[in-house]
Amino acid sequence: MAMIQAATLASNPHNSQPWLFRVRETSIEMYADTTRNLGTMDPLLREMHMGLGCALENMVLTAAARGYRTEIRYFPKSSDRSYIARVDLAPGTIESSPLQQVISQRHTHRGAYDTEQALRPELLQQLHDTGLDKSERSVNLIWLTTEEAKRRTGELVISSTEAIIADAEMSHDSNRWFRGDWDDLQAHRDGLTLDAQGGAAWIRAAGKMLPNVSHDSANQFWLKSTRQTHVHTAGAYGLITVPDLKNPEDRVKAGRVWQRIHLKGTVEGLAMHPLNQPMEMRDRELHLHNLTRPFGQQLEQLTDQAGEEAIFLFRIGYPMTSVHPSPRRALEDVLI
Numbered sequence: 116m117a118m119i120q121a122a123t124l125a126s127n128p129h130n131s132q133p134w135l136f137r138v139r140e141t142s143i144e145m146y147a148d149t150t151r152n153l154g155t156m157d158p159l160l161r162e163m164h165m166g167l168g169c170a171l172e173n174m175v176l177t178a179a180a181r182g183y184r185t186e187i188r189y190f191p192k193s194s195d196r197s198y199i200a201r202v203d204l205a206p207g208t209i210e211s212s213p214l215q216q217v218i219s220q221r222h223t224h225r226g227a228y229d230t231e232q233a234l235r236p237e238l239l240q241q242l243h244d245t246g247l248d249k250s251e252r253s254v255n256l257i258w259l260t261t262e263e264a265k266r267r268t269g270e271l272v273i274s275s276t277e278a279i280i281a282d283a284e285m286s287h288d289s290n291r292w293f294r295g296d297w298d299d300l301q302a303h304r305d306g307l308t309l310d311a312q313g314g315a316a317w318i319r320a321a322g323k324m325l326p327n328v329s330h331d332s333a334n335q336f337w338l339k340s341t342r343q344t345h346v347h348t349a350g351a352y353g354l355i356t357v358p359d360l361k362n363p364e365d366r367v368k369a370g371r372v373w374q375r376i377h378l379k380g381t382v383e384g385l386a387m388h389p390l391n392q393p394m395e396m397r398d399r400e401l402h403l404h405n406l407t408r409p410f411g412q413q414l415e416q417l418t419d420q421a422g423e424e425a426i427f428l429f430r431i432g433y434p435m436t437s438v439h440p441s442p443r444r445a446l447e448d449v450l451i
Contacts, residue, residue: 116446118143118202121177121218123443126370126377126389127166128153129292130441132305134170135451141204145171146451147197151305154288156279156395158402164363165427167199168370174202175371176215176378183207189364199367214245214378221378222440224386225340228348228432234260238383239351242431246376251368255423256376259352264417268354268428269346271413275392276341278410280334285399290330300442310439345390350432352390356423369426386434393417394425 119136122145127133133151137144145167152163171187178185184207192198239258246256259268279285292306300308328336355373357365373389380387396410414425 117181118174118177120446121173122170123449124218125169125173126374127169128157128162130306131292132444133163133166135449137451143202145199147199149197155284156288159398161366161398161426162391164366165370165373168367169374171200172371172374173218176212178204179210180215182209189367213382214375217378217381221381222438223388224434224438225388227344227435228350228386229435230348232433234350242376242379245379246372251372253358253365254369254372255356257354257356259354265349265352268352268417271393272346272390273342275396275410276338278396279392280338286330286334290333293333295328304442304444308441345388345430348432349430353429353431354417354425355427356418357426358422360424360426373427385431387429387431389429391428393428
């Protein structure tokens with residue numbers, strides 16, 4: 116069960132924890148829990164598949180630390196697209212890695228980053244090399260580090276956040292995962308919490324004792340945080356790309372890459388935070404067959420590489436404060 120426990124600690128969209136597992140004698144099957152999809156925020160299942168890829172990577176790392184060799188079959192049953200992967204296990208040698216050792220310490224850091232501490236190019240290269248394992252050759256990572264690239268990226272993140280807030284369906288589907296008060300948090304054990312927002316301790320404590328805030332207040336808090344904290348203090352941005360956004364296997368593999376990058380960042384004392392609003396708006400455009408595709412076009416300009424489609428954006432920097440873990444559901448809730 117250690118492998119599944121590790122899988123449940125993986126990065127995932129809105130802390131929706133969209134996974135289910137079935138344990139066999141010599142394998143573990145991973146399924147998508149489609150009831151936990153983000154709706155209009157993720158109409159192409161891009162984020163869900165990436166979150167499942169993150170869980171898969173944690174499983175593989177933990178299996179190696181327990182002395183198992185793994186072989187992965189992606190989407191092994193063509194008639195069931197919710198069947199994401201089967202991990203076949205065989206006896207091997209114990210191979211514990213620094214990434215595996217920090218699985219429980221990896222958390223999304225939504226607070227301010229230290230703008231006085233620069234990211235060394237050689238450190239970014241190490242993150243690149245760790246993330247882009249030979250088994251995921253279809254996935255690429257682009258660092259956006261110049262002032263111009265960061266300005267363009269930040270403006271796109273802010274404008275896409277504003278667009279999500281202005282879209283009633285997207286705003287609703289995003290806000291339904293916010294767990295503001297204590298009873299709500301204990302009942303669900305998922306979603307976005309005050310503890311994970313990077314605010315002051317007294318704000319977090321007071322917030323749990325008060326009723327949930329209105330959607331409008333939550334939206335304005337998100338926009339203000341995006342503009343004044345997330346974008347303003349980003350040391351750099353990382354953009355993960357794939358050749359074909361419509362390929363579900365590439366989406367899962369991109370999740371594995373992101374998980375390794377985030378774990379390596381944890382080892383190095385770095386903070387990271389997904390900022391997928393531009394992709395969420397691009398996916399919305401594709402789903403609604405919006406021919407003008409303003410957000411899709413801006414993402415294409417950001418990648419600046421022919422044949423690459425942006426699948427995931429995150430900011431990176433050095434943290435100013437510690438971060439609190441997000442809740443997780445009990446193991447029995449994710450076993451089938």
